[in-house]
Every structure is written in C-alpha cells, then in structure tokens.
Amino acid sequence: MVGHTSGALLVFGLCLQLTHAANILAVFSYSFPSPFLLVGPYMKALVHKGHQVTIISAKNHLADIDGARHIRVEMLDQLMEDFLNYDFEKDFPMSKWQQALIMAEFFYNSSRYILSDAGVQSLIQDKSAHFDMVIVQASHTDALYGFAPFYNASLVGLSVYGTAWNIDYLAGNKAPSVYEPMSPDGYSTGLGLMQKLKNWIYITEEWLLEQLVYLPTQMQLYKRFFNKSAESLYNIRRNFSLMLINQHFSLGRARSNVPNVIEVAGIHLENPSDQLDDDLQRFVDEADHGFIIFSMGMEITGKWLPPDWLLIMQEIFAQLPQRVVWKYEQAPPNKSENIYISPMLPQRELLAHPKVKLFITHGGAMSIIEGAYYGVPMLCLPMYYDHFGNADRMKHAGVAQIQGILTMTVETMTNAIKELIKNPVYAQNAQQMSERLRDQPMSSLDTAVWWTEYVLRHKGAPHMRISEDDMSFMQYYSLDFILVFFVRFGVAILIITCVGLKLLSFLLKPSHILSSVPLLK
Template identity: 65%
Template sequence: MAFALRAVNSNISDKISSPRKNCAQSQFKFIDNFNNVQYEREHCNARTRRRSMVGYVSGASLVFALCLQQVFAANILAVISFTSPSSFILLTPYVKALVLKGHEVTIISAGSQHVADFDGVHHIRVNALNHLIEDFRESCMDLKFPMQKWEEASFVANFFYNSSFHVLNDPGVQSLLQDKSAQFDMVIVETTFTDALYGFAQHFNAPLVGLSICGASWNINYLAGNKAISVYEPIVSSGYSTGFSVLNKIKNWIYITEEWLLEQMIYLPKQLALYKRFFNESAESLHNIRQNFALILINQHFSLGRARSNVPNVIEVAGMHLEQPITELDQELQQFMDEAEHGVIVFSMGTAITGKWFPDKLIEMMLQSFDQLPQRIVLKFDQPLPIKSHKIYLRSTLPQRALLAHPKVKLFITHGGILSIIEAAYSSVPMLCMPLYYDQLGNSKLMEQSGLAQILDFSTMTVESITNSIKEIIENPLYKQNAQQISTRLRDLPMSPLENAVWWTEYVLRHKGAPHMRISMEDMSLIQYYNLDFISVLILRSGVALLIIFCVSLKLVIFLLQRSQFRLTVPILY
C-alpha cells in the first residue's frame, strides 16, 4: 500500500512540475507584452490545477481499489467428504476461479491428489477417506443392480456416516477446530446426507453454501426453503419426470415418503450423533443450520429438459466443470478416431463401477453386439477382454470430454451419471443409457424424454436389444437433431455457469450471508411447509358447505314427502 502511495505521489509531482516549467518558459518568451504574460500565467496555473486534481483523483482511485481488494478477499473452507473423482471434477474449476478472484481456500478432502496444489489453496487431507472409497467400490461389486429402494438407502446412509466420521475424527481437522485463531468467511459443503459437517459453519460463525453434484430433489427444496409440490418434484432415484400419470404420481409420493422416513429414522439420527460428539451442540442447533443455507449451487439446468421453481438462493450451474481446458487426445487415439470411416462409439460406465463388476455373460453380449456394427468402439474398461478386435480401442482411463468433442463420435454408451450426461449433451452426442443406481435412472429418463437417448435395463438386455438400440439411435436423425438443440440451449447463456457460481458466491460474501434471499423454515412446521393447514381449512369449509347443502336438501325432501302424504290422506269432495 505504501509503495502504491509513493508511486502515486511521485506521479502527481511529475505532473505538477512539468506545467510549472511550461509557465516559466511562456513568461520569458513573452516578457515584452505584460497582458499576454499575465494571460499565459493564469492559463497555465489553471491547467496545472486541473492536472493536479486528476493526479490526486487517480491516486485516490488506486488506493480505493486496493482497499476493495482487501475487503473482498475472503477466507473460505470447503469440506468435501465424498471422494469420487466426479466431486473434484466439479469442485476444481470452482476453487480455482475463487482463488483467481483473490480468495484463499482451505479444502478438507481425501488424501489422494484429486485437487492439485496451487497458490491460494491449503489442503487438509483425510487419508482414511481413500480407504473408504476403495471399500465402497468393492462393496458395489457384491450388490445386484438395480438395487431395491431400502437396500440402496441403507447402503448410502452407512457410507456417508463413515465419511462424515472420518472427516471429523481426522487429527488435522481436529487441530483446525481447536485453533481459536482460525476464522473463515464462508463454509462450502456437499448437500448429500452429511449433515454433521454443516457444523463447521456453526463453529466458525460463517455463511453456509451447499454444492449439490446430483442436482436438486425434495430434500434440497427443504434445505433451501423451496416450497415445491412434492409429486411434481421427483427424487433423483425414482426415474420419474414432470408430466407423469396419476399412478406415477402416487408412486413418486410413496418414494418421497420413504425417503423422508428414512431421513428421519436413519440418516439424521446418525448424523446428529456425530454432530453432538464433535461440535457439542444440540439437535436444535443442527436443525437451525439445515434451514439457513445462504446459497445452494445445483448441478442441473433447465436447458436439459426439466424446469423447476427455485427460490433466489438456489442457483443452477450445470456445466460448471466445462470451463476446464480439454485434454488433447494422444497420437495413437487421435489416429484411431480420425480413421474411423463409419464413426466411433464411446463406451464408459463412470469411475465408481469397475470392470470386475460386469458378469462374463454381459461382456460377451456387448462384444457380440459391437461385432455386428460398422463403427469403431472406444471402450473404457479396466479388465482384459476375452476377444481381441481391431475395431475396439481399450483403455482403463479415457479423456472423455475430448472424445465426445471429436466430430467422428456417433454415440455415447453411458451409465447416466450427471457429469457424463452434461458433457454428452453439451457436445451434441446422442446417448444409450444403462443406469445402475441413485441419480442415474432419473438422469437417463430425462434424456430419453428429451429425445436424445434410449435406456437399456441390465437385467433384461440381450444382444439383439443392444444392437437394435444402437442402430436406431445412430440411423435416426431425430436423436442427433435433439442433441444439437439441447447443446445450443446449454451454450446460450448470459454468462458461463462457472462465472455465475462465482458471482453468487461473492454476492453472499458481500452481503454477509445474504439472509434476504432465504425463505426461512425456522418458524414453519411440516404441516405449514406442505400447505396442509391451508388444505385443512379448505376441506373444513367445503365440508361445512356440503353439510349445509345436505341438511337443506334433506329438509326439503322431507317437506315434499310430508306434503305429498298430506294430499293423499285428504278426502276428495265432489
């Protein structure tokens, strides 16, 4: 700051001294004419004063700008307990963008190098999370997909309980919590059933920002105070979308009821126990934190086909990870793609499911189907294939975005993960979805209804169904046209999703948590949240009105019956 002020003062002095020299020269040159000399002196003095004022204003502006930079440079804590690569694919560009804005970020995450070290970021690496994700992958091999609702929920609940525990029990995290000098201006967490970690915001008295990798559902609505109608807002694992039938609405309501019961009976009690143990706070404190999210960034966008009503503090940022530069294809893979006369099919089932999970029969069906197609296949698979083919390019890892951006790609066979869906839609690539669990079925259904994908069920697929689906998608131009239409919508934005996310993050910082954007649920019961009080009043009023109508009608009928009987009993006189 002192250096900046010295530079400004030096600049001002130069600007002042130069005009004074000009004034002196003018006086000596025109000394014989007093009036002209007087005019030049006054004119130069005025010009000097103007330049001096400009210099002072410029210096003040510079000082003010430096002060502003200091004011808005925040210290941010990001807690990422779910250690899948997908989480960090979404998180990395977001963190880098915040650092480029002058903020300092501390990340609590797995010990593996998912997020590389760079200036402005401090890591607290929880090594126990590395073993947890490996155990998770091994457990997936023993499961049968698609999973039953309660089986899946119990499996996920245990996983997130363990991840929350490992984070809070880590020595580095405990050291941070016990450091009385540690201060943070914002805490960023995932909104996926790790409620105990919300306590970081309470501990550091900082605004809480949520990052939802799998988009939004009924529980996100509750955290944000977003009063969406439940039957029109399907949970991510149900696979239903807007505009479904009455029967599917009932099924969706049952799913949501199961989720709510599961949250109240399994998720929250476990997370609450961790919260009380590590933060020494009451259940009421956690309840209040859950209802006071300053901002929630959801990884979805209405351009993909599902518009939803959002409160101001829920921001759609699908495609935020697309700001990362695309990795170039190596020479061998580039040549394989370029020389594909009939195009290329890309096959990838994400990072969580490995090749060990696939039964031999399923692999044989896929290979038999690929053998009947003219297209080349780029296959992400970490196991050797029983049959070698010159048409198949096999790798355990692939630069997926670079592949999907290649003009020779005709089809993407995917598990339906949200990041894969976004990347394929952005690159105008039709999809054949084979969903396994959680949000994958819902994502796949959405793409199917948008006209750029088909869905195959692992439990019923055959060689014929695989081949027919692939041919239908590639040969029917409607799939490609629909994909191009959605890609155009995704790209037609006033600012990039990453810029949007950073802008709203800094908005919350500037406005001290931005409480004016929230719809507080603190004083609203579950009955009020679902408008049951209003509905009860309407039912009561309607019931009273119907009762009055019934009573009046009954009396009228009785009166008419009595009158008719009276006429029958009266003798007729002639």
C-alpha cells in the same frame, strides 16, 4: 503526476479487493474422483478472486491449489478403497432399506473421519480461526453442517449430482413440481392419479429413510463433535444461504427453483481437456464410418457389471461398421480390430471430434452434461441413483435411448445403436440441446462465483430464501384458505342437507298427507 495517480489507483484497487476478500472453509467428504472435476475449478476461481480458502478433502483426487490451504483426510481414501472391495453380490438383490443402511454407514464414516482428523481438530481448537462462509457437500453428511454455526458463517451447499427432494428441502424449496427422488429407479414419470399416488408413497419412503436411517447417525456425530442440541442441527438444515446444483433447465426439465437455488451445470468444463495421443488420434481420424465412445464413468469397473456383459459388448461392437473407443481396465481376449481400449480416455476431446457418432454412457451427471454440450446422441445404461433420472430426461428430449444393464441383449443393443446413428432426428435434437446449453449470459463457473460472492456481500443473503416463519406449510399450500373455505362450504351444505331432510320427512308423514286432503277429513 500521472505516475503517482496510477500508483494511487493501483493501491486503492488492491485495498478494495482485500476489503471484499473473505475467509472460506470448504469441506468435501467425497472419496472418489469425479466430484473433484467440478470442485477443482470452483475452488481455484475463489482463490483467484482473492479469497482465503481452506479446503478439507481426501488426500487423492484434488491437486494442491496455489494460494489455498489444504487439510488432507487420508482415511477418506481408505474408505473408498474399502467400499470398492465390498462384496455386493452376497447381498444382491438389495431392498431400498438395505441399500440405505450400507450408504448411511458410508456417509457416517465420511463425516466421522473428517471430524476426528488431527488436522481438522487442530483447526477447530484454533481460537484465532475465523470463516465467513462454509461450503459443504450438499446431502447426507449433515454433521459437517455444524461448521457453519461454529464459525457463525453462512452455509453454501454444492450438489454435484444435480438435485432431488432432499436438496430442495435444504434450500427451502417446497414446490410440488420439483419433487424428484434421490434414487429414481422405479419412480414413475406419468401424470395419472395412481402414478402420482405411487410416487407420493415412493418419496415418503425416502423421507422415512432419511429420518430413520441417514440422519440419526449424523446427529450422533454432530452432538459429539460440536456439543450442540439436535434442534440446532435441524435449524441449520433449514438455513442454507445458497445451493449450487449441477443441473440446467436446457437439459430436459425446467424447475420452479427458489432464488437461492442456482443451476451451474458445466463447471467442470472449465478444466483443460486432455489431448488425444498419437495412436488414438490416428484411430479416430481414420474411422471411415465414424466412431462410438463407450465409457461407464470414472468409478464403475468391470467387477460391478454382470458376468456375461463383456462378451455381449464385444459381440455387438465386432459387427458394427463404426470404430469403438472403449474405456475399460484391460483389453479382453479376442478383441476385434475396430475396438480401441484404454483405462482412461480424454472423453471431452473425443466428444468434440467431428467423426463421433454416438456416446454410450452410464448416465452420470457430468457425462450427460458433456454429451449434451458437444451435441452427441447417447445410449444410456443407467446403474444407480441419478443415472436413471438423467437418462430418462435425455430420452424424453429425443437425444437418447435407454437399455437396462441386466436385460439388454445383443439384438436390442445393436438395434438401439443403429437407430441412434442412422436416424438423423437424434443428432438434430442433440445439436439443438447443445446450442441451448451453450447460450448463457456467463459461464457456469462465473455464475457460481458471482452468487457465492453475492451471499458474502449480503451477509448470508437471507432475503433469497423462503422462510418457514414467513410462510408456513399451511400458508405455502394455501391450506388455511382451503380449510376455511371447505369448513364454511361444508357447514352450509350440512345445514341445507339437514333442513332438506327435515322438510322431506315432514312432507312424507301420513298424518300430514291425510289432513291435507279435504274429502278425508
């Protein structure tokens, strides 16, 4: 009897799991490796939960996931290769508008290669295909949002690089305190009136770039492949059910998020970390004065850096008592004995090593999260987009210093390194940040999966979102009240002013003055 009962419970449990299983389409136009460090564990977790997941992505970077259906778009890999071979020096320095034109073409091709791919077209033409949810890269590939209404599915955004004002707009988050530029280089962190005015102009310019440069090309693709009106795409852009952002308030800034914006910084930490090989293990274990990690991320190569940069770094490292583990394509000539160079490094294992003293980084989102998670002081060399904002938050939190990649010298870099290593305040602040980041009710991956399934359970969870119909721009900022108040107040002031002026003019009339004096009658 017990056996029959156990069997029945098992069958019931399986049926219950199948009942909650959903068909999910995940569309990622990323053509470089780092975003897939986050995408991989998220997709695996959804498959493990019993969902039927179809993934559209580049051929490289994301390994096959057992239980998931993969549609590989090989042209995305070619796109990245062409981009890396682009001669940026001929256009340097570029204005913000020139940068936007280049990136708009890149994102246009990303969306176009996906929508025109034979495998994707076969999926679109398959009348039996059905999806309950579409997960997309959050920004700049708006044409791909069209998959959601095509399948009448809820739309979820994944923002690997944290957030900015455009991500908040998609999530319906209009609070002024969350305004952050897409490219923070030149954006002020001050609170003065002129600084606020400058930032407003800065954000307005980015808004114009989105409306006039990025969005029109995506609109062309949307109309062509989904045969829908422009208005329908604008409606989609205002109806994301969920936005997962690779950020966390413990990393330097609390934000006034709306309920459908969920912070999931650290999903990629669920990936198993690579072990140190014997030579590298011995190199760091025997570092009497500790060691420094130097990595500019997975995508940045030597050709992106200034010509004299390599010689400057060698000179700096050669005079340090610490050993240096440097991620670089190849060992330069005359390398000093205290430097270990490799094109790939097990970064997380190195950051977790007890002898690590400092992490020199470009300030990419995942590198910053790793440095914070393991409590290591950082020296940031930001280069583009989110790097500047990430670096500034770490500096403000007292765990990092910043050096300009084009303005640094041997002296300024050496002084910064010594200060970060010798001043114990940086290590203490980094350790406190690590403790805060780790102190969460559940892992970032579990958080992402739970909220994803929450949206599935509640049919898109429209109750999580501030609807423009429920709260217009005027209502959100209480402009209706302010307008009525100032109109009434203004009318009252105008009436009082007019009466006062009339009375004053009457009192100052000579005839009135003369007639009021009895002796002059």
